Amino acid sequence: xxxxxxxxxxxWPSMFGMRLxxxxxxxxxxxxxxxxxxxxxxxxxxxxxxxxxxxxVLIHNGKPICESLIGVEYIEEVWKDKAPLLPSDPYERxxxxxxxxxxxxxxYDTSRKxxxxxxxxxxxxxxxxxxxxxxxxxxxxxxxxxxxxxxxxGDIALIGFYCRFHAYEIYGNFSIEAEFPKLVAxxxxxxxxxxxxxxxxxxxxxxxxxxxxxxxxxxx
Amino acid sequence: xxxxxxxxxxxWPSMFGMRLxxxxxxxxxxxxxxxxxxxxxxxxxxxxxxxxxxxxVLIHNGKPICESLIGVEYIEEVWKDKAPLLPSDPYERxxxxxxxxxxxxxxYDTSRKxxxxxxxxxxxxxxxxxxxxxxxxxxxxxxxxxxxxxxxxGDIALIGFYCRFHAYEIYGNFSIEAEFPKLVAxxxxxxxxxxxxxxxxxxxxxxxxxxxxxxxxxxx
Numbered sequence: 001x002x003x004x005x006x007x008x009x010x011x012w013p014s015m016f017g018m019r020l021x022x023x024x025x026x027x028x029x030x031x032x033x034x035x036x037x038x039x040x041x042x043x044x045x046x047x048x049x050x051x052x053x054x055x056x057v058l059i060h061n062g063k064p065i066c067e068s069l070i071g072v073e074y075i076e077e078v079w080k081d082k083a084p085l086l087p088s089d090p091y092e093r094x095x096x097x098x099x100x101x102x103x104x105x106x107x108y109d110t111s112r113k114x115x116x117x118x119x120x121x122x123x124x125x126x127x128x129x130x131x132x133x134x135x136x137x138x139x140x141x142x143x144x145x146x147x148x149x150x151x152x153x154g155d156i157a158l159i160g161f162y163c164r165f166h167a168y169e170i171y172g173n174f175s176i177e178a179e180f181p182k183l184v185a186x187x188x189x190x191x192x193x194x195x196x197x198x199x200x201x202x203x204x205x206x207x208x209x210x211x212x213x214x215x216x217x218x219x220x
Numbered sequence: 221x222x223x224x225x226x227x228x229x230x231x232w233p234s235m236f237g238m239r240l241x242x243x244x245x246x247x248x249x250x251x252x253x254x255x256x257x258x259x260x261x262x263x264x265x266x267x268x269x270x271x272x273x274x275x276x277v278l279i280h281n282g283k284p285i286c287e288s289l290i291g292v293e294y295i296e297e298v299w300k301d302k303a304p305l306l307p308s309d310p311y312e313r314x315x316x317x318x319x320x321x322x323x324x325x326x327x328y329d330t331s332r333k334x335x336x337x338x339x340x341x342x343x344x345x346x347x348x349x350x351x352x353x354x355x356x357x358x359x360x361x362x363x364x365x366x367x368x369x370x371x372x373x374g375d376i377a378l379i380g381f382y383c384r385f386h387a388y389e390i391y392g393n394f395s396i397e398a399e400f401p402k403l404v405a406x407x408x409x410x411x412x413x414x415x416x417x418x419x420x421x422x423x424x425x426x427x428x429x430x431x432x433x434x435x436x437x438x439x440x
Contacts, residue, residue, distance in 0.1 A: 051322065051355065063311055070317045077310035090297035091283055097290045102271065135271065 006031035007059040009045050011038055013209045015108070015160030016068035017056040018199050022156050023072045025195035027079040069100045072156055086153045096147055099139060100157035106132050107161060115171040115210050116217050126172045130179065137183045144189060155190055159200070162187035166203035167210040226251035227279040229265050231258055233429045235328070235380030236288035237276040238419050242376050243292045245415035247299040289320045292376055306373045316367055319359060320377035326352050327381060335391040335430050336437050346392045350399065357403045364409060375410055379420070382407035386423035387430040 008024070008031050010017035024031055036045055036055050048057045048064035058065040058074065065074045076085045086093050110132060113125025136158065140146060146154025165176050165187070177184040190196045214220040228244070228251050230237035244251055256265055256275050268277045268284035278285040278294065285291045296305045306313050330352060333345025356378065360366060366374025385396050385407070397404040410416045434440040 060311070065311070065314045065318075067318055067321055070314050070321065073317065074310055074314040077313065090294055091280075091285070093297065094285045094290050094294040097293070098285075098287055101287055101290065 004029075005059075005061050007034060008032070009034050009036055009042075009048065009055050009057040009059065011036050011055050012201055013206055014055060015164070018160035018163075019068045019156050020056050020058055020071050020075070021199035022159070022195045023075040023085060025199060026083040026085060026151075027075055028082065029075070029079060069097075069104065069153075069157060072153065076153075084150075084152070085156065087147055092147065096153040099136075099146060099154045102135075103157045103161075107136075107158075111161065111164065111168060114168050115214060116219065118219060122172075126174070129168070129172070130174075133176065133180050133183060137180045140182055140186055142182075145186070151190065151193060155186075159187065159190045159196055162190070163200045163203050163206050164210070167207045170207060171210070171214075224249075225279075225281050227254060228252070229254050229256055229262075229268065229275050229277040229279065231256050231275050232421055233426060234275060235384070238380035238383075239288045239376050240276050240278055240291050240295070241419035242379070242415045243295045243305060245419060246303040246305060246371075247295060248302065249295070249299060289317075289324065289373075289377060292373065296373075304370075304372070305376065307367055312367065316373040319356075319366060319374045322355075323377045323381075327356075327378075331381065331384065331388060334388050335434060336439065338439060342392075346394070349388070349392070350394075353396065353400050353403060357400045360402055360406055362402075365406070371410065371413060375406075379407065379410045379416055382410070383420045383423050383426050384430070387427045390427060391430070391434075 006024070006029055008017070008020055010021070010033060012035060021033075034042075034044075036042060038055070041053060045055065045057065046053055048059060049055075049066045052066060054066070056068055056071065058071040060074075060078070065071045072085060086096055107129075110125055110128045113122060114129060117125060143149075145151045146158070165184070169176055191200070211220060226244070226249055228237070228240055230241070230253060232255060241253075254262075254264070256262060258275070261273060265275065265277065266273055268279060269275075269286045272286060274286070276288055276291065278291045280294075280298070285294045292305060306316055327349075330345055330348045333342060334349060337345060363369075365371045366378070385404070389396055411420070431440060
């Protein structure tokens with residue numbers, strides 16, 4: 001679609017923002033990236049997402065689309081001729097949505113506990129996190145991608161967490177690769193795609209960010 | 221689609237199950253309804269939804285679809301020729317999904333606090349609940365349905381809560397109709413549809429159910 005104005009309100013360490021960056025890159029859509037300061041949100045963000053006041057927000061010709069997986073579906077539907085992100089079969093689509101929803105409901109809050117809490121709460125968070133990764137490794141099985149042979153919605157939903165693996169390992173004191181080799185191999189496979197490699201920050205930069213979060217929470 | 225086997229694992233007071241009942245009724249799909257005892261879940265439910273172990277589960281030709289809004293989208297995609305439940309415009313679809321997601325993230329947990337907690341926790345729940353209804357009444361505005369002129373996804377996501385309004389009023393000690401007349405008028409409008417009327421239980425039966433919940437939680 002020519003003459004489209006596409007803007008992404010985002011924050012570089014956001015796993016949710018990464019989903020939209022990847023979807024836009026897969027579809028080769030040009031857009032303006034606007035970095036938000038989450039401790040001093042812009043009037044544009046508050047205007048575009050008055051309900052949740054959160055990034056990422058995709059703005060297409062002046063109209064906002066909030067919530068990252070809804071944004072990925074929107075990108076898929078508007079720019080449908082290139083690089084399909086969802087399978088065409090309704091059952092497979094439902095499965096892709098189910099795993100995206102599972103990641104949103106379970107993984108983010110649990111994973112944060114590893115570096116924003118201490119003691120028993122951290123241990124409980126780590127245990128739950130490992131159980132979630134076990135489920136996600138089981139679902140992947142021997143497939144190269146979550147949807148099967150092709151990179152798509154399930155991969156986009158999860159891959160942003162991959163660049164925090166290093167931080168989880170440091171603060172959780174365990175090896176994700178040792179416990180979940182297929183999951184780590186999948187992450188490396190996704191990183192070979194340009195759309196992913198250019199959308200995810202370096203794991204060490206993310207670790208520095210997580211350190212600043214821990215300072216804010218008074219843990220370090 | 222002829223010769224389809226459609227089964228719904230459900231529990232009659234579930235607002236989430238009601239969504240699938242309504243979608244199936246709108247599409248005039250014949251199905252077998254199986255009532256689950258949530259305090260003694262069936263082997264079939266545990267087999268069909270091993271991740272969340274929750275109802276509702278739609279089973280289509282032996283394959284399970286879990287999470288109610290994902291089920292509604294699945295029904296829409298498989299039986300697409302009759303009674304469209306989502307708008308065709310991608311932006312309007314994203315908006316419908318946004319409000320469905322908002323209801324799932326905010327309304328259920330908040331609304332339950334009115335009858336499963338007491339004291340300050342109940343007061344805080346009631347305050348949040350009223351704020352959410354204010355947002356939802358604002359979004360509806362002067363439109364007959366959430367999607368505009370036609371009954372659809374946003375209505376299906378919300379209407380199940382309507383049959384608990386009486387219980388919220390009794391235990392929250394306030395009048396929803398006095399504060400949110402458009403929302404109550406919308407609920408009555410939806411109830412004029414066969415698909416909704418036959419899928420929602422009577423408000424007084426729901427109140428009796430809520431009383432048994434309160435006994436279980438030791439509040440009454």
